[in-house]
Amino acid sequence: xxxxxxxxxxxxxxxxxxxxxxxxxxxxxxxxxxxxxxxxxxxxxxxxxxxxxxxxxxxxxxxxxxxxxxxxxxxxxxxxxxxxxxxxxxxxxxxxxxxxxxxxxxxxxxxxxxxxxxxxxxxxxxxxxxxxxxxxxxxxxxxxxxxxxxxxxxxxxxxxxxxxxxxxxxxxxxxxxxxxxxxxxxxxxxxxxxxxxxxxxxxxxxxxxxxxxxxxxxxxxxxxxxxxxxxxxxxxxxxxxxxxxxxxxxxxxxxxxxxxxxxxxxxxxxxxxxxxxxxxxxxxxxxxxxxxxxxxxxxxxxxxxxxxxxxxxxxxxxxxxxxxxxxxxxxxxxxxxxxxxxxxxxxxxxxxxxxxxxxxxxxxxxxxxxxxxxxxxxxxxxxxxxxxxxxxxxxxxxxxxxxxxxxxxxxxxxxx
Ligand code: MG
Numbered sequence: 444x445x446x447x448x449x450x451x452x453x454x455x456x457x458x459x460x461x462x463x464x465x466x467x468x469x470x471x472x473x474x475x476x477x478x479x480x481x482x483x484x485x486x487x488x489x490x491x492x493x494x495x496x497x498x499x500x501x502x503x504x505x506x507x508x509x510x511x512x513x514x515x516x517x518x519x520x521x522x523x524x525x526x527x528x529x530x531x532x533x534x535x536x537x538x539x540x541x542x543x544x545x546x547x548x549x550x551x552x553x554x555x556x557x558x559x560x561x562x563x564x565x566x567x568x569x570x571x572x573x574x575x576x577x578x579x580x581x582x583x584x585x586x587x588x589x590x591x592x593x594x595x596x597x598x599x600x601x602x603x604x605x606x607x608x609x610x611x612x613x614x615x616x617x618x619x620x621x622x623x624x625x626x627x628x629x630x631x632x633x634x635x636x637x638x639x640x641x642x643x644x645x646x647x648x649x650x651x652x653x654x655x656x657x658x659x660x661x662x663x664x665x666x667x668x669x670x671x672x673x674x675x676x677x678x679x680x681x682x683x684x685x686x687x688x689x690x691x692x693x694x695x696x697x698x699x700x701x702x703x704x705x706x707x708x709x710x711x712x713x714x715x716x717x718x719x720x721x722x723x724x725x726x727x728x729x730x731x732x733x734x735x736x737x738x739x740x741x742x743x744x745x746x747x748x749x750x751x752x753x754x755x756x757x758x759x760x761x762x763x764x765x766x767x768x769x770x771x772x773x774x775x776x777x778x779x780x781x782x783x784x785x786x787x788x789x790x791x792x793x794x795x796x797x798x799x800x801x802x803x804x805x806x807x808x809x810x811x812x813x814x815x816x817x818x819x820x821x822x823x824x825x826x827x828x829x830x831x832x833x834x835x836x837x838x839x840x841x842x843x844x845x846x847x848x849x850x851x852x853x854x855x856x857x858x859x
Pocket of ligand 1: 697698727729732
């Protein structure tokens with residue numbers, strides 16, 4: 444974690460309150476009754492997107508999630524499941540919310556660890572908050588601000604209207620639309636909430652409570668994309684119309700030692716008659732081994748040693764083409780589709796040129812790719828090192844792949 448950008452020592456980083464305790468009444472009809480913070484977008488609930496932005500900012504020390512009282516057990520197990528899959532690397536707690544937003548904030552503040560000095564209060568209904576905005580708010584707190592809020596200039600003309608008649612046109616230049624997260628020094632914010640409770644003061648954001656106490660509230664630039672999901676029309680923002688495939692690159696490297704009495708040399712599934720023999724548990728196809736590691740790299744699935752241990756008798760002498768088929772099943776199940784493979788064989792002997800055409804064709808066939816998408820290169824190391832002494836052979840593999848995104852329309856109200 445880097446804290447230098449915001450000027451806090453790591454232990455003193457602000458914590459963030461993620462407010463997910465609302466009932467979302469305005470959206471209930473459009474979502475089938477699911478509170479908006481539990482709507483899923485790109486596979487995870489809306490509140491999780493905010494938590495990720497906090498984590499990615501590297502400017503937040505921990506999180507408190509505030510959930511509706513009626514949903515505490517379900518929310519806890521949902522959070523456990525989300526963290527198992529996508530660990531945010533931050534300490535976190537869960538707090539039970541209250542009837543009003545203001546009550547939920549006060550309950551969330553009470554759940555913060557005693558060492559916390561600054562807090563960002565954020566509405567989970569703003570899932571597009573960026574790590575950059577979080578960093579700028581934290582930096583303002585580190586510079587000594589007691590309260591800092593993101594604002595945007597108002598582009599519509601704003602009028603005060605009562606009983607169907609305009610009462611006043613407000614001077615637009617002085618108006619700003621206010622977003623969350625809002626950042627605060629914790630002691631004055633706690634005092635402001637206590638005073639509001641005593642005096643029956645209600646406010647739609649925490650900065651207003653600080654203003655009422657006479658604290659200076661600093662305004663910084665908000666972000667136009669940091670919109671609040673409020674009305675049924677806003678749900679359109681959560682529909683991915685054309686998901687873009689993601690491009691990945693995987694790298695693989697393998698070495699096999701030459702040894703008289705070893706296994707006959709096979710490269711890319713092609714036997715190399717008269718070549719040196721290799722020591723290996725499987726068939727010793729060093730090229731397919733490197734290729735499999737590159738494929739696993741694209742899918743973030745570890746390496747072949749994990750999947751096919753060389754102590755396991757089941758893999759003794761096994762054809763690497765069979766193992767490659769299994770690796771392709773695994774990587775395809777992960778949504779990874781190989782598009783191109785570039786393979787470099789490094790060996791003093793044998794000479795590769797007579798075989799490289801056959802290897803290229805066979806590797807393309809095994810990968811289910813056109814031969815035009817597979818490249819085989821050969822190199823010696825000028826007589827240097829173990830390859831130069833003809834003690835062994837090594838192969839570098841680079842695979843490019845596309846990862847299919849989730850299908851469009853992933854916005855759903857499932858909560859499991
Ligand atoms: Mg190997």
